[in-house]
Amino acid sequence: MSALHLLGRLFAILFGYCLAIVAASLFLTFYVPGWAPVEWISQHWAMGPDFFVYGYRTSPDMAETIDRVARVTMGLMSASAVGAMAFVPAGLCIVASEALRLRSAIFHVLAGGGISLALLAVTFMPASGPARLPDDWNLFLAAGFIGGVVYWLIAGRGAGIVGPSVPPDQA
Template sequence: MMVPFGLILAILAAGIFLSFAVFSMDPAPASDPTVENAFTLFTGVFLAGTLGSIAFYPAILGLMITEFFSWRSLWIYLGFGLALSLFATHAPGEPVDSLAIALDMRALAAGLVGGFVYWLIAGRGAGIVQRTKDNRPKSL
C-alpha cells in the first residue's frame, strides 16, 4: 500500500523541486513573491504530472525489482532517481550548451529528491516477503 503512495509523493516532490530550481535561474527580483511562489508551485505540480507520465513505467519496473529483492538501501533509490530523471528530461539529440547542462543538473537534483522521498515513505520497508528464520531459503 505504501508503494503507490510513495511513488506519487516522490514524483510530486521531484516536480516541485525542479520547478523551483528552474525558476530560480532568473536573477531578476519578482514584483510579488507570493504570486511567483504560487505560480512556481502550480508549475511544479504540472511538471510532476508531465514528467511522471514519462517515467511511470520505468519507475514501476524498478520498484518491482526492489520489492522482489527486498532492497532497502538509500543509495539504490537515489541512483534510481538519478537514472529516471535523466531518462525523463534529457533528449538524445539535445545540443550541449551551458543552459542545457544547467537544466540537466537541476533535473538530476530533482531525481535525488524524488528518490529520497520514495525511500523515506516506502523504500525503507521494501520487500514482498519479510525474511525470518522460518522462511529463509535452504542452502545447498
C-alpha cells in the same frame, strides 16, 4: 502474508511514488530556470487589492507572492506529466527493489537520478545542433535524487516485506 498486508504495501508504494514525483516537480519548478514561465506572469499580470488581476505592476512583495503561488501551481501541474513519463522506468525499479528486497537508500537515490537523466536525455531535443544535455543537467539529476529519497522514506525502506514466508526452522 495476508491480503490486507499486501494492499497496505501497494498503497505505500503508490503513495511514495506520487509524493516522490511531486517533490521532484516542485524542486524543478523552483530551481531550474525556465521550467515554469512564472517570470512572465509576474511581469505582465498583477493582482489588485481586491484580488482581481489587472494589467499593472504591483509592489515587489505582492509580485513575490504571485511568483511563489504560480510556481507551486505549475509544479503540481507538471507533476502529472513527470509522473507519466517516469512511470515505466520507475515501475521497473520498484519491482526490482521489491523482488530483490533492496532497501538501501543508495539504490533508491541512484535509481531516481538515473531515471531523471534518462528522461532528460530522451525528452530534451535542441532546435539545432548536436543533441546534448542542457547546461543545468545537474539540477535534473538533483530532482531525481530528491524523488528517490522521498520514495525511500515512504516506501523503499520496507521493500520486499511482502514475499514468500520462510518457516522458522528453515531460516
